[in-house]
Amino acid sequence: MRVLVTGAAGFIGAHLARRLIERGDEVLGYDDLNPYYDPQLKRDRLEKLVPADGFRFVHARLEDRDALDRAFADFRPQRVVNLAAQAGVRYSLENPRAYVDSNLVGFINVLEACRASAVEHLVYASSSSVYGANRELPFSVEHPVDHPVSLYAATKKANELMAHTYSHLYALPTTGLRFFTVYGPWGRPDMSPFLFAKRIAAGEPIDVFNHGRHSRDFTYIDDIVEGVVRTLDRPPTAQDDPALLASPATSTAPYRVYNIGSHRPVELLRYIEVLEECFGRRVQRRLLPMQPGDVPDTYADVEALRRDTSYAPSTPVEEGVAKFVGWYRDYYGV
Template sequence: MKFLVTGAAGFIGYHCAVRLCQAGHDVVGIDNLNDYYSVELKQARLQRLRDMPGFAFVALDIADREGMQTLFRSHRFERVIHLAAQAGVRYSLDNPYAYADANLVGFLNVLEGCRQEAVGHLVYASSSSVYGMNAKVPFAVGDAVDQPVSLYAASKRANEVMAHSYAHLYRIPTTGLRFFTVYGPWGRPDMAPFKFTKAILEGRPIDVYNGGDMSRDFTYIDDVVEGVIRIQDCPPPYADEPESARLDAPARLFNIGLGAPVNLLDFVGCIEAATGMQAIKQMKPMQPGDVPRTWADVETLAQRTGFRPATTLAQGVASFVSWYRDFYGV
């Protein structure tokens, strides 16, 4: 089939595009290559993609309405995997308009493209951030998510609501995936796994927030990609679904996480084991917009796809550290 992957030079987008090309699909990847984090890393991912049969790259910002309209008209995509976004909780405190442009205007352009060209399935990235300060654990897709604690989280929740409205009005099959702290080779420099590994290898201190009293449902990139690939092949509504269970729109949401939260200090311990070095810890208070824990309920994902993320933290961290040492020559 012919796929559009937005954010193809990004972490998850790169891995998804690779997987689709390996499966023999035609993939058009778009990215604006902004400098939110290292453009060199994005270019390195993109260079590997350019060498893959079936891949074509278009430099494009999803907030460019005319550019997106031309893209959709020119290619007639059968499926869209939308992973481009302005990421980061803390960045949103100082750069709110970046989130409006990418996560709201950009997402609307994607929805309109899918509507105008009758795309068969839109799969898009949401985030565990939508759960906010939810006290009930594990987080399930049916939980209340109406009190986000960051603009980033609010923009991702807005995407879910927008997608549902388009699914209802225009019968566009949409699936939102709430990712939980994704890490692994080619990962993002702004996230804790990368920042901690870099600092530890350089002998610099790491900032440990909330005194280390935090936990995250760390999810290895291969598990995330497997979930995306399986879900994209299951557009709603589902033929095996009883009539009584069907919603008023072909729109669904799933968590993609390991389903096993890890204390932040234990995570640091895994990096120490993989690097063979001790971390110098600086304890800091909780940051604005942050949450004390995340924990994914992945039962609906397992029921629908037969897949349950299973890569252990020790395996995943060892793989990431190995990639980091190789890529940066340390």
């Protein structure tokens, strides 16, 4: 297939593009290489892709409607995976307009381009952060998500609502994927697994928020990519069953939402211990209060994903962390 991947220089996007190329798909990567975190890491990810047969790249922003429309017109994608977004919960407190520009304006541009190009299936990144103030665990796609606690989360819920509108009005098949704390080689430097690794490698103290009483559904990158590919290959269809409207994750329109998480939450202090074991050193922990916009726990119910795709993530955290640390040592020479 011809697959357009936005955010192709990002953590998940680069891994996904490589996987699609390896199975024989033609991939157009689209990314603006913004400096939210080190653009060199993004360029290094792309270097692993550019020489590969079947990969092309466009350097542009989602907000640039003309550039996006040209990319669609030139490449004529059959399917689209939208991973580009302004990421980060805490950064949304500092620069909220960046989230409106990328996550809302950019996403409507993607939806319009998909509609105009008669795309067969749009898969897009949502986030576990949409569960917000919800305390019922595990988080299920059947649960209401009406109480976001960060603007980032609010834009991701908005994406799900916008996608449903296009599925309903224009019969555009859309699938939203709520990712849970993704980690692994080539990961994002702004996320806690990477931040912890950096400090442990340097022998520096670690800031642990909520006094270490967090738990997270850490999900290894290969498991995330497998979930994306499984759903990409299964476009939802319209169904004449009003019962589907009782769930926020299904519809009579060709629309679905899934969690992709390990379904095995790990206490933050345990995750740090595994990192320390892999690096072979212990560091001091500075226990601090919870940060604004954060949530105490995440825990994915992946039954809907398992039911519809016969797949659920399975990589144990010990195995995933060892692979991440091996990459980190090699990449940074530590």
